[in-house]
Amino acid sequence: MGAVSPSYKGHRYPVEVISHCVWLYHRFPLSFREVEELMLERGIVVSYETIRRWCAKFGQTYAGALRRRQPQPGDKWHLDEVFVKINGEQKYLWRAVDQDGNVLDILVQNRRDKAAARRFFRRLMKRTGAVPRVIVTDKLRSYSAAHREVMPCIEHRQSKYLNNRAENSHQPTRQRERAMKGFRSVGGAQRFLSAFSGISPHFRPRRHLMTAAAHRTEMTVRFAIWEQIIGVTGLATAA
Template identity: 60%
Template sequence: MKNSTISYKRHRFPQQTIANAVWLYFRFPLSLRLVEELLLERGIVVSYEAIRRWGRKFGPAYAKQIRRRRPSHRDVWHLDEVVVSIAGRKYWLWRAVDQDCSVLDEIVQSRRDTKAAKRLLIRLLKKAGMPPKRIITDKLRSYGAAKRDVMPAIEHRAHKGLNNRAENSHLPLRKRERTMQGFRSAGSLQRFISIFSALRNLFVTPHHKLSALATHIHRIRAMAHWKVATGAVA
């Protein structure tokens, strides 16, 4: 992978500090004020508002660099949707994961219907570049209708018991949602999850790597990739 081309011009803090602050905030269930406190313990005096601005400015660029890794070639897609309340209004977060529970794509939409399911499938096909062998969903009929329009030849299994991977993939975001006391808008949720899921895909150990040594090696490689992606290589 080539070195990051992210520019840190006109920022008085070094790129390593900025990248570390963004990593702490999106990787762990920490509030902005807790990240501010952790940095202070290391002798870095920075406000939580500055950390917020760093996340908003550099987070999408970091996620884009991370996603330049070779895309998943796993051939089974697990799809699910979960409701998120924002300012008293219901939105639906549609998500697709592969066999290793890596997030393939996710999109915030105001509806839970065939049009919304179809939009998710079209985005997935565009990103993956090829259709899957099989998709697995719950029994929401919108998935079947959308599949018939977008990928009619693909096998579709609609069974709640088979879709635990997708359903469990919502749990980390739910935890963050509580820490952040909710989201302010659908746009802020979409921006957050695009960064949050990119970091989780990079750092969370795939389910088939269960030994302590494999987990340790995976984390070392993930951190090395993160430093290259952010340009924070010492």
């Protein structure tokens, strides 16, 4: 069964304009004002505040639809946490990816203690509906304590040298954090990163492993999937 397309009822701009603005904002390190300028160059007058509302309303919806189309995650999960400054306060961004680099989940938390690790483990298994064969983390003791409580039968490998997969996955987030000059609230950071981690990787295939022709073919497929989840394909069929 196909997923229900997002509802654009009440919006005077067509779906192509709305979805293109959301795509630009989450795909490239652009501000809302820069997206506004790019649309103006195309002859479309839309305010940056309107673009901000579109991203808040549709970003997570698009990201969720893309995640539902992903295959089952791999059985080797890499987990990592990094510091983020939110409104001047230090928080922690927890991230999990599988062995292929697919983002499984992200979570912004105030701490990186046992309770925070346990919360992330449980949320991760609930959202993916899967259990890994092995998890790989750095040597933070919170991981070991939470692992013994939540998933004691799963192999746990701890090494700062084995976890490059998760650490590299943080780089696009750091780029956006700099472009946005930081996050203003925990909730805002969580909402943006949930959408960003679903949309941006969809348009970032492992380019260095592909020929130019293979990359173009893969991107054509991914853009077709994007049109399906935003509802453009359905509109074209109905017309």
